[in-house]
Amino acid sequence: MKILVTGGAGFIGSHTVAALQQAGYDVVIADNFSNSKPAVLENIRKITGRDFKFYETDVTDTASVEKIFAENKIDGIIHFAGFKAVGESVELPLKYYSNNLQSTVVLADACIKHGCNKFVFSSSATVYGDNDIPFAETMPLKKTTNPYGETKAINERILTDTANANKGFNVALLRYFNPVGAHESGLIGEDPQGIPNNLMPYIARVAKGTLKKLSIFGNDYPTKDGTCIRDYIHVMDLAEGHVAALAKMPQGVSVYNLGTGKGISVLELVTAFEKANNLTIPKKFAPRRAGDLAEYYADASKALRELGWQTKRTVEDCCRDAWRFEKNNSK
């Protein structure tokens, strides 16, 4: 089976390529390095000892995508490529809507033309909006809080409508909770450009001394310690969730939460990082960040029931692996 991975040089994409190759799949990567580095590709090869075909391509471009499908018999696609900075999406909504929606339209169209009948989409728990917890796949979705989140929700609808109109074209919508950590080798991991927006890479850079102090956004939420609660999932568990979804994909449209099913607070994650790595993270409390929900985590039972997948790694593994990657990284 040959799988096209868009955004395969990115954080979740690169780990998923490694997991796919380790499971015996042939991989073709398309990435334009808009938020990733070419060196990642060599590191994936080092991990798996296997090669893949690579296209430096913007997947919103119909002709470039057509070329990939013409040159390779693609059996399935995992579509990660997209912009993902929540704050930037509020400032530049059209950048997000044009890129994140156009790529899905172009890729789904190519799949149908070329008889590729498995499409795995990189969605997000953000599509649930402010909903009851735990978030379950059966819930009606509520409005998301930003254009980035809207692109995930709209892409889910684009792919659902396309699958409904094209019998035999099967779609798995994977809703990620909070991916963290890095490959156990320390060779690939999360490497955001500039100041990280997300908690774990921020903590890792404070640990390294690149950033001085972690600001904890809000300590007056209605939670056990006043800080927000999230479901942090190790990126290799998440990657293996994609392999499971490809292998067991039902006919038509299916939706799966990929999370641990357990929420922990910002303070608990910081403490876990300090303990796992035997260091201290300088921190202070700061005002709430706009758009943050107090608490959510996954109902992860459907993926276990239908895909036979569940997370295996602990929060300590996440913290240890994130730090190993940060230390190895030259910045």
Ligand code: UFG
């Ligand atoms: N936080 C801090 N300080 C920081 C960064 C984050 O206290 O420097 C807090 C946030 O306020 C939040 C928690 O850490 O309470 C997690 O924040 P992240 O930015 O790491 O993650 P989010 O839960 O906000 O968002 C993530 C992804 C989005 C995705 C969303 C889906 O970044 O892409 O989950 O639920 F849409």
